[in-house]
Amino acid sequence: MNLSQILQLQLRPGIIDLGWGHPDLTRLPVASIQAASTAALERYGGAMLTYGIDHGVEPLRHALTAWIAQHEPRAPQDGEIMLSAGNSQALALIVSLLAQPGDVVLVENPTYHLALRILRDAPVELVPVPCDESGLDVAALDDIVTVLHAQQRRIAFLYTIPTFQNPTGATLSAARRQQLLEVVQRTSLRIVEDDVYRELWYDAPPLPSLWSTFPDGSVIRLGSLAKSLAPGLRLGYITADAATIARLAGCGLLDSGGGIAHFQSLLVAELFARGDYARIVADYRVLYGRRRDALHQALLPLQQHGFTWHYPAGGYFLWMRLPAQRQLAESLALIQAQEVDALPSTLFCQMPTGYSALRFAFSLYDEAQLTEAGQRIVHALRP
Amino acid sequence: MNLSQILQLQLRPGIIDLGWGHPDLTRLPVASIQAASTAALERYGGAMLTYGIDHGVEPLRHALTAWIAQHEPRAPQDGEIMLSAGNSQALALIVSLLAQPGDVVLVENPTYHLALRILRDAPVELVPVPCDESGLDVAALDDIVTVLHAQQRRIAFLYTIPTFQNPTGATLSAARRQQLLEVVQRTSLRIVEDDVYRELWYDAPPLPSLWSTFPDGSVIRLGSLAKSLAPGLRLGYITADAATIARLAGCGLLDSGGGIAHFQSLLVAELFARGDYARIVADYRVLYGRRRDALHQALLPLQQHGFTWHYPAGGYFLWMRLPAQRQLAESLALIQAQEVDALPSTLFCQMPTGYSALRFAFSLYDEAQLTEAGQRIVHALRP
Numbered sequence: 023m024n025l026s027q028i029l030q031l032q033l034r035p036g037i038i039d040l041g042w043g044h045p046d047l048t049r050l051p052v053a054s055i056q057a058a059s060t061a062a063l064e065r066y067g068g069a070m071l072t073y074g075i076d077h078g079v080e081p082l083r084h085a086l087t088a089w090i091a092q093h094e095p096r097a098p099q100d101g102e103i104m105l106s107a108g109n110s111q112a113l114a115l116i117v118s119l120l121a122q123p124g125d126v127v128l129v130e131n132p133t134y135h136l137a138l139r140i141l142r143d144a145p146v147e148l149v150p151v152p153c154d155e156s157g158l159d160v161a162a163l164d165d166i167v168t169v170l171h172a173q174q175r176r177i178a179f180l181y182t183i184p185t186f187q188n189p190t191g192a193t194l195s196a197a198r199r200q201q202l203l204e205v206v207q208r209t210s211l212r213i214v215e216d217d218v219y220r221e222l223w224y225d226a227p228p229l230p231s232l233w234s235t236f237p238d239g240s241v242i243r244l245g246s247l248a249k250s251l252a253p254g255l256r257l258g259y260i261t262a263d264a265a266t267i268a269r270l271a272g273c274g275l276l277d278s279g280g281g282i283a284h285f286q287s288l289l290v291a292e293l294f295a296r297g298d299y300a301r302i303v304a305d306y307r308v309l310y311g312r313r314r315d316a317l318h319q320a321l322l323p324l325q326q327h328g329f330t331w332h333y334p335a336g337g338y339f340l341w342m343r344l345p346a347q348r349q350l351a352e353s354l355a356l357i358q359a360q361e362v363d364a365l366p367s368t369l370f371c372q373m374p375t376g377y378s379a380l381r382f383a384f385s386l387y388d389e390a391q392l393t394e395a396g397q398r399i400v401h402a403l404r405p
Numbered sequence: 406m407n408l409s410q411i412l413q414l415q416l417r418p419g420i421i422d423l424g425w426g427h428p429d430l431t432r433l434p435v436a437s438i439q440a441a442s443t444a445a446l447e448r449y450g451g452a453m454l455t456y457g458i459d460h461g462v463e464p465l466r467h468a469l470t471a472w473i474a475q476h477e478p479r480a481p482q483d484g485e486i487m488l489s490a491g492n493s494q495a496l497a498l499i500v501s502l503l504a505q506p507g508d509v510v511l512v513e514n515p516t517y518h519l520a521l522r523i524l525r526d527a528p529v530e531l532v533p534v535p536c537d538e539s540g541l542d543v544a545a546l547d548d549i550v551t552v553l554h555a556q557q558r559r560i561a562f563l564y565t566i567p568t569f570q571n572p573t574g575a576t577l578s579a580a581r582r583q584q585l586l587e588v589v590q591r592t593s594l595r596i597v598e599d600d601v602y603r604e605l606w607y608d609a610p611p612l613p614s615l616w617s618t619f620p621d622g623s624v625i626r627l628g629s630l631a632k633s634l635a636p637g638l639r640l641g642y643i644t645a646d647a648a649t650i651a652r653l654a655g656c657g658l659l660d661s662g663g664g665i666a667h668f669q670s671l672l673v674a675e676l677f678a679r680g681d682y683a684r685i686v687a688d689y690r691v692l693y694g695r696r697r698d699a700l701h702q703a704l705l706p707l708q709q710h711g712f713t714w715h716y717p718a719g720g721y722f723l724w725m726r727l728p729a730q731r732q733l734a735e736s737l738a739l740i741q742a743q744e745v746d747a748l749p750s751t752l753f754c755q756m757p758t759g760y761s762a763l764r765f766a767f768s769l770y771d772e773a774q775l776t777e778a779g780q781r782i783v784h785a786l787r788p
Contacts, residue, residue, distance in 0.1 A: 023448070023449070023452075024463070025452055026458075027458065027462070027463035027464075028449070028452055028457065028458060028462045028463060028464070028671070029452060029455060029456065029457060029458060029663075030455075030456040030457060030458055030459065030663045030664065031455065031456065044455060044456055045455060046451075047450075047451040047452060047455055048451055049451070050450075050451040050454040050455060051454070052446055052450050052451055052453075052454065055446060055453075055454060056442075056443065056446045056447075059439075059442045059443070059446070060439065060442070060443065063435055063438060063439045063442070064439075065406070066406070066411070067430075067433075067435050068429075068430040068431055068432070068433040068435055069406075069408055069411055069412060069430060070435075070438075070637055071433040071434070071435065071438060071635035071636070071637040071638065072412060072413075072414065072427060072428060072430055072433060072635070072636055072637050073412065073413040073414065073427055073636050073637065074411065074412060074413060074637060075409075075410065075411060075412060075413055076413065079410070079411045080407070080410035080411060081410075081411070107490065107662070107665075108662055110657075110658050110661035110662035111658065111662060114501075114657070114658045118497075118501055118526065118527070119526060122528070123506035123528050134661075136657060136660050136661035137657075137661065138657075139656075139657030139660055139661060140656075140657035140658055140661055141657070142657060143501065143502060143656050143657045143658070144501070145505070145506050145528070252454035252455070252668075253454070253455055253456050253663055254453055254454040254455050254456065254457060254663070254667040254668045255454065255668050256662060256663075256665065256666065256667060256668065273522075273523075273526050274493075274497070274519060274520075274521075274522030274523035274524070274525060274526045275493050275494065275497045275523055275526070277519050277522055278493035278517075278519035278520065278522060278523055279490075279491055279493035279494060279639060280412075280413045280636055280637070280639075281413065282490075282639065283639065284637040284639060285635075285637045285638050285639065285669055286668055286669070288411070
């Protein structure tokens with residue numbers, strides 16, 4: 023089996039590549055999926071193999087609603103949740119249906135580089151908004167919205183990852199959330215909240231989603247099973263106001279295709295019914311939390327030399343800022359010379375940030391490898 | 406289990422609804438899928454659950470390439486085929502990436518009504534082209550292209566279903582294909598060929614796809630496993646020139662999502678490896694061919710009263726034209742009064758066709774039910 027012709031992941035021998043924000047292949051829940059697949063095909067038979075309902079199958083919508091009810095201050099009503107084929111598909115669908123050609127989409131700077139690629143495939147203009155270790159800079163956002171409105175520009179939405187952001191790992195602070203709420207109420211700004219890392223908290227549960235605390239109709243929340251279960255299933259969900267869900271679930275693609283991700287939706291409904299989901303998520307929290315610590319500990323000596331990072335409370339990433347005098351390309355080359363790799367901050371930015379950084383993913387490798395990688399990075403970058 | 410909250414299919418008690426172009430739920434290959442799922446998870450393990458390669462997994466691309474090589478005059482090279490999440494997803498992706506706002510998309514009149522919905526969700530203008538029992542009216546197409554080019558309009562592509570069309574069941578004749586080739590060569594018209602019914606031939610294999618016989622770069626062929634295997638898997642493929650495949654497979658959505666339909670791609674690769682696909686397709690040909698005959702036979706008495714149809718050589722549909730003096734809405738009401746249902750021609754048309762018709766799907770019900778439905782229709786419509 024030639025994995026390089028099956029997987030996106032392309033590993034080079036000997037190199038510890040912390041550029042990949044992928045889960046550990048060897049720790050994905052194969053046995054649970056196997057059992058759920060068998061049970062679901064027994065239970066649903068041909069109903070698993072034909073055209074599904076547009077909002078997505080009720081057993082999984084109900085299971086996700088119950089999960090949200092347990093963990094957030096608000097659960098979606100029927101008609102306020104639909105299934106997606108993951109957050110990438112959800113974002114592509116939303117920009118195609120809710121943005122008009124020429125609209126502005128606001129994005130965090132830095133933000134998830136491949137969301138930028140999805141948005142750039144649409145006929146919209148991306149306008150960056152600064153963010154820092156407390157998340158989105160809401161005062162800057164407010165100014166940008168004011169300027170754009172004065173220019174008569176239509177803003178389709180703000181795309182934000184407020185919880186365990188990619189690439190920074192930062193979570194939008196409670197104070198900033200309050201500020202953002204005020205901007206939303208004053209300007210009617212629409213938010214697309216990418217909530218993909220919510221379940222991967224390592225110390226304490228994160229703040230509730232913007233969707234669950236903001237006024238009805240202001241936030242479209244993209245939930246995903248990619249990080250909490252398995253990305254290969256291509257499965258997620260959207261919670262939003264009923265009118266938005268009706269527009270999205272009522273589109274031609276879902277009508278023609280019979281919903282989206284029908285087969286795997288029933289498979290995962292069975293996995294929830296068997297009670298496996300909570301255990302899998304809990305295992306991931308332990309697994310990836312320890313990996314975060316291994317990388318953080320190994321890198322610590324660099325903090326004496328002006329390298330800084332926010333200790334990530336969840337997600338996959340450690341975002342290490344370089345001291346002002348260090349060049350990004352040169353620093354990357356130095357760690358590559360030690361057979362470690364990472365992604366440079368430029369990849370995630372629409373405009374200069376005033377600093378350079380490297381994104382290290384601690385998800386793919388085990389603790390020993392992360393410790394080794396961290397030591398090599400320290401060796402490469404220590405003055 | 407409440408199927409109405411799982412499936413798109415919504416059946417009303419006592420009514421034989423020939424409106425649904427869906428496969429028979431009870432004849433989908435549950436056992437094959439079960440075996441393939443188990444075997445694929447054993448073979449691929451975690452590789453089935455993580456991010457996939459952008460073009461789609463090699464084992465399935467190779468299996469499909471071998472199948473095409475057996476059945477068509479041309480097989481795609483590496484780089485000329487990619488996997489899709491079915492033809493709806495493929496069409497939505499193509500219109501979003503290859504059409505610019507304001508472009509024209511040419512569509513057959515009549516055509517698949519839900520493809521119209523997908524295209525209407527994009528910022529393009531749909532221009533209908535007449536078609537008849539020999540398929541697309543290529544002379545009319547030629548005129549329309551000439552006029553549009555004189556108006557400086559950009560035509561993104563022609564969307565056509567040349568083989569066992571939905572709703573008419575017609576196949577573009579060899580003579581018309583030659584004419585179309587000439588138009589393509591002269592005008593550089595781009596074609597998106599929806600080839601979803603290719604495997605469902607009942608008398609003889611169909612003409613090769615346009616993709617396999619037209620100049621490289623002129624045709625994007627959308628192949629699907631929805632009709633030949635199971636729609637719920639949401640799986641298909643695209644064959645086109647390497648530059649087009651590179652643009653489609655290189656888009657942000659597939660980069661961010663790790664390909665599309667990764668899990669079910671490896672499942673179906675295993676189904677091919679086990680040799681099940683050819684047998685399933687052969688079974689469908691017998692099953693649905695007999696159903697076509699049952700409906701056709703039962704409706705035959707109407708041919709004495711001016712109702713006409715092209716005996717469908719493949720696909721799911723019988724397209725019955727009404728005599729000129731019969732009103733469409735009234736005729737539909739008459740058969741509904743007999744507890745049969747169908748879809749009216751207006752649903753498939755962007756402009757008047759000069760005739761009215763009803764689309765009957767013979768895929769969902771067994772022969773006895775189709776005979777019963779046909780008899781009720783005859784009873785309802787006979788003068």
